[in-house]
Amino acid sequence: MAGTHGSSETKVSERASHFLKTLIEHHIRDGQPVGSRTLSKETGLDLSPATVRNVMSDLEEMGLVSSPHTSAGRVPTLLGYRLFVDSLLTIKPLDEIDVNALRCEFEPLDDATALVDTASRLLSGVTRLAGVVMLPRHERDVFRQIELLPLSGKKVLAILVTGEGEVHNRIIHTERAFTPAQLVEASNFLTEVFTGQDMVEVRRRLLEDLQATHERMDELLHQAMEMAQRVVESAEHKDQLLVSGQTNLMHFDELASMDRLKALFEAFSEKREILYLLDRCIKADGVQIFFGGESGYEVLDDCSLVTTPYRVDGEVLGVLGVIGPTRMDYQRVIPVVDVTARLLAAALRQHN
Structure with a gap:
């Protein structure tokens, strides 16, 4: 069975699972809410309407199906789909x-x-x-070099050079003014860390580092990484x-x-x-x-x-x-x- 994102821990009886599988397969086919009578017919089980309604109520209480306001039938919830794919689906290989x-x-x-x-x-x-x-x-394109240059006030020109020699410019408004020396230091650091990496990986690492180390990161470095993130995002092909x-x-x-x-x-x-x-x-x-x-x-x-x-x-x-x-x-x-x-x-x- 295919691996999936997340998992379903809900314990469901064999009969309720059978009903859920039938309901979802029917809903996939026509996109409409599924009523008890339809379910009773499609499951092939000889059960009274009251029993079918009870099973459906149990599935609803477990959050696996829900009732749209305009219909007497039920539709699967995301949790229902998760259980269906994780536990009830039989995958047949392509012929x-x-x-x-x-x-x-x-x-x-x-x-x-x-x-x-x-x-x-x-x-x-x-x-x-x-x-x-x-x-x-x-x-894919790779990161080659970044330069951060001071403009007037709290503005910085970020220049990104990629592996194909393409140059991407972006003017960034910063929270404070930086000296040319500080921006050179930040540019050198970013270039050293990211040169040769593909742009998708650079963006992913910038995002991760900004989220993970905000509290411990030097303010200049943090702002430099934010500037790099913005120019990388605008340059991504x-x-x-x-x-x-x-x-x-x-x-x-x-x-x-x-x-x-x-x-x-x-x-x-x-x-x-x-x-x-x-x-x-x-x-x-x-x-x-x-x-x-x-x-x-x-x-x-x-x-x-x-x-x-x-x-x-x-x-x-x-x-x-x-x-x-x-x-x-x-x-x-x-x-x-x-x-x-x-x-x-x-x-x-x-x-x-």
Whole structure:
């Protein structure tokens, strides 16, 4: 079974588990609340309506299902989905014909970016969701040098040079004025620490260090790291993440309001937050699933993200996955994500 983000500790009886599994599978199919009569019919158990209602009440008390105000039926909660994926889902591997059809899509390509683009397209095409793939680390830009120069008042010009020789400038308003000597000292420190690292790793380390050592950090160093973080964020290339099939999400009623779609499409266009999220999966072993608020990213509260890292010779090069509504077909999506990661890794190994 695929590894997942978080875990479900709720103890549920065998009969209640059977009902929950049936309810979720029905809800995934049509997106509607599921009533007791439908459940009784689909579970194939010869139970009285009162017994079915009691089981449903138990599931509701455990926080695994909820009742929308407008309906007598129930829908799964995020906790219900978590239990379903962790304990009740049987994953069937893709059959060999499907795997070979996917493999053929990669075979004529010998360029890393084209391979990643193909993986993204295949993920969205096969699942009918949005496919996301991080570029391999060795294809990404690296941090070469940073210079912090004083401007008038409490303003600093941050100049970042990346591995390809690109120069990124950003004017930053600071809480206090710094002398040229202080800024030279800070620039030298940051350049020494981060030179040669890819930009995603630099941003991740800056964020971690700022959160972890704020209390103990020298004020100059803390402000210098904040300045570096801002210029690194503005310089990060949007092509570090390839996204395909965003428009597939328009076909799901729960995501189809204009406000929600606008926020989602902005997130796909901006990419930075989704990149942060995929970064968190770099060290995962196998498939990880984030339901709704587990992502920590508000725009994905009504979505799920299914991801897995892809590796070449034991080294994790990136993460790929799909984003879709919480009621996506996990039984189908999880093996597609897993196989695509393996095929991309194999194609990149050949390319190298």
